[in-house]
Structures are given as structure tokens and as C-alpha cells.
Amino acid sequence: MSEIRETESERAYRVLRGNIIDGTLEAGLKLKVVPLKAQYNFGAAPLREALTKLVGDRLVVQETQKGFTVAIISVQDAQDVGRVRGLLECEALRESLRNGDDAWEARIVAAYHRLRLVENRVPTEITQSDIEARNTEFHDALLSSAHSNWLLTLREQVYLHHERYRLLSRSNLNLERNTPAEHAAIFEAALARDLDLTCTLVTEHINRTTEAAIKML
Structure with a gap:
């Protein structure tokens, strides 16, 4: 079977989305095609397609005569995104826990094990991208037996927006929080x-992230 290759526009979308979420492309930044071509080595057409798709994700704003801009972040937005993520995540969690079979349980065990391995390592032994990927894998595994495509799609979109604030919260060096213990409690429940x-623990987990991000804004 031949591999399905990622198109240049899909790759541009993935890269730009990741850089918006991790803050490389800062909130409020003007996204002009010519500088982006030089920075990322993508063609103009794929970049425009990627930017249009990011507008649909609400990570980029497009204004007539003004072009594309990275969506802003704010205290009010952080609170709103955190609240909505909690609502969607709890609904998906309840459905997933009710439907989950042995395969679902095995996915959670595997995802949690992979997350715990990186959480227990010293920072010099693991990249930040690995930690983020395994954190996402664990939270996705918890919801993997929810059967509502609409619910999961909406949750994924809001999750990406909340990731912007979660990554911001990690820059708070004075943050007193035991995230591995939070994940362990969620896993056991x-x-x-x-x-x-489980819903209560996940909601508290999300709220702590939102509160930490707000302190950095």
C-alpha cells in the first residue's frame, strides 16, 4: 500500500498552526505571505491555503484590506476557552467512560505510561515537544470512546486554543503545581x-492551567 503524502499546503498548515500555538508566531502578529515564504520556505499558494484554514480554526483573523493576523490572547479569552473546554471535555469523558471497552482501557494505560516516563525525566533528557505530544496523547485517549464526531471536533478546536494558554502557563517558573499527580489521579479515576x-479532576486540571496562564498575561 502506498503512503499518503502530506501536501505542501497541509504541511504549511500544520507548521503554522504549531507555531501559533507554541507562541513562535506571537499573538497580534501580521502574517504576510512574502516574509512567511522566506521564513518557512513554502510557496505562496500553499501559505494562503494554510492561512485560510487557520482562519476557520479561529487561530488567525482575516480583515478586509488588512490581511491576516495571529488571533490575540487575553484574560477574558483564556477564561472563556478554559470554561468551554471543560464543558466539552466532561461531556466527551462521560460518553467515553460509558462506552470504553478493553481496547480503550489499553490505550489509556499505554498513553499514561508514555506520559509518566517523560514527566519523571529531568528536562535535559527530554524535549518539550515530546512532553506536549504525550500530554495530548493521554487526554485524547481518555476521550477515544466517545462516539459523537461533532463533540470531538468541537473539543479538538477548543483544545488547540487552550493549548496556547497552557504553553504560556509553563513559562511561569514560580508555578507551584504537581501536574504528574494530577494526571495520575485522572488516570485512576x-x-x-x-x-x-474523572470529570471533576479534569475540570480542576483545566482550571489550574487557565489560572496559571492568566497570571502570565
């Missing part, structure tokens, strides 16, 4: 199929 406790 999910395996026990305790819907209310």
Missing part, C-alpha cells in the same frame, strides 16, 4: 469508570 470524579 478513569480506569475506575468513576464518571463524576
Whole structure:
């Protein structure tokens, strides 16, 4: 079977989206095609396609006669995004925990194990991108038995916006938080199929991230 190759516009979308989320492309930055071509070595047409798609994700804003701009971040937006992510995540969690079979449980165990491995390493032994990828993998695994495509699609979109604030919160060197312990508690509650406790723990986990990000704004 031949591999499905990523198109240049898809690659441009993925790279730009990642750089918006991690703050490389700062909030409010004007996104002009010519400088982006030089910075990323993508063609003009793929970049325009990527930017248009990012407008649909609400990570980029397009204004008539003004072009494209990275969506702003703010205290009000952080609170709103965090609240909506909590609502969507809890609904998806309840459905996933009710539907989850042995394969779902195995996915959670594997994802949590991979996350715990990087959380227990010293920073010099692991890249930040690995930590972020495994964190996302764990949270996605928890919801993987929810059967509502609309619910999961909306949650994914809001999750990406909340990631901007989560990564911002990690820059707070004075943050007193035991994230591995939070993940461990969520993991145990999910395996026990305790819907209310899992939802409560995940909501608190999201709220702590939002509060930490707000302190940095």
C-alpha cells in the first residue's frame, strides 16, 4: 500500500498552526505571505491555503484590506476557552467512560505510561515537544470512546486554543503545581469508570492551567 503524502499546503498548515500555538508566531502578529515564504520556505499558494484554514480554526483573523493576523490572547479569552473546554471535555469523558471497552482501557494505560516516563525525566533528557505530544496523547485517549464526531471536533478546536494558554502557563517558573499527580489521579479515576470524579479532576486540571496562564498575561 502506498503512503499518503502530506501536501505542501497541509504541511504549511500544520507548521503554522504549531507555531501559533507554541507562541513562535506571537499573538497580534501580521502574517504576510512574502516574509512567511522566506521564513518557512513554502510557496505562496500553499501559505494562503494554510492561512485560510487557520482562519476557520479561529487561530488567525482575516480583515478586509488588512490581511491576516495571529488571533490575540487575553484574560477574558483564556477564561472563556478554559470554561468551554471543560464543558466539552466532561461531556466527551462521560460518553467515553460509558462506552470504553478493553481496547480503550489499553490505550489509556499505554498513553499514561508514555506520559509518566517523560514527566519523571529531568528536562535535559527530554524535549518539550515530546512532553506536549504525550500530554495530548493521554487526554485524547481518555476521550477515544466517545462516539459523537461533532463533540470531538468541537473539543479538538477548543483544545488547540487552550493549548496556547497552557504553553504560556509553563513559562511561569514560580508555578507551584504537581501536574504528574494530577494526571495520575485522572488516570485512576478513569480506569475506575468513576464518571463524576474523572470529570471533576479534569475540570480542576483545566482550571489550574487557565489560572496559571492568566497570571502570565
